[in-house]
Amino acid sequence: MEGIEEVKHLLTHRYPFLYLDELVVANEDFIIGTRYFGEDEPFFKGHFPDYPVVPGVILIETLAQTGGAGLRKIGKLEEGDFFVLAAIEKAKFRHQVRPGDTAVIHVENIRVSKIMIRQRGTISVNEKIAAEATWMCVVSEK
Secondary structure, eight states, rough: OOOHHHHHHHHHOOOTOOOOOOEEESSSSEEEHHHHHHHHGGGGGGTTTTTTOOHHHHHHHHHHHHHHHHHHHSSSSTTTEEEEEEEEEEEESSSHHHHHHOEEEEEEEEEEOSSSSEEEEEETTEEEEEEEEEEEEEEEEE
């Protein structure tokens, strides 16, 4: 299983709130994924419609989804585990992500336990860092 079908197997998120297209690498130390932001994304209609950019909150969600999908793929999150954002720290937005951009997401695992995940990561477009953050998710059963 590859690409979006693998992502749908790993995450409970679905369109229009699924922001990971493919996991490229997932291991104990780091996770890499990609996301193409097409011109038809629902948020572009209202987020600066004359000059659409991906909202920062969507970029943070993209980071967290990539981190969670990678952890599930390597078996650090079990099938029934549910993870939600609990804290966002050190978020910085350095470059705009626009319609037609493909984001490359790099996530580093800082600490992973049965009840808490701490990760940090970056989103790059054309090898320029667009966003970076550190975040924490809590893990529980549904």
